[in-house]
Amino acid sequence: MKARVHITLKDGVLDPQGKAIHNALGALGFGGVNDVRQGKYIELDLAAADPEAARAEVDAMCSKLLANTVIENYAIELVE
Template sequence: MKARIKVTLKNGVLDPQGKAIENALSALGFDGVDDVRQGKYLELDIAETDEACARTRVEEMCEKLLANTVIENYDIELEAS
């Protein structure tokens, strides 16, 4: 089963990287761009075939390693492969 995970900063957490991208876009002439936030995107294959089991397992991975839940949210999408 294929898992796609988006890890994003929580609202209110400063995102200097996003701010830098916003400034760079503006310097390149892209106006009207606001509120840029950068996160991480992960794809992985998991041997689990049951969707509920797979979700629990991936959530556990996010809590333990993939996301810092103090400042980050994660969002999991699963797709049978």
């Protein structure tokens, strides 16, 4: 079973990486951009076949390692 995890900065947390992309896009002539936020995308290939168990395991991974829950949100999506 595969899991897709999106890790994004919480609203209100400054995103210097997104700001840099925004500026670079402006410098390249892409003016019609109001805001840019950058997050992380992680694909996990899991041995677990049970969706409930897989979700619980990925949730533990996110809170222990993958995301900094003080400033980041995470969303888990299971595939197949």
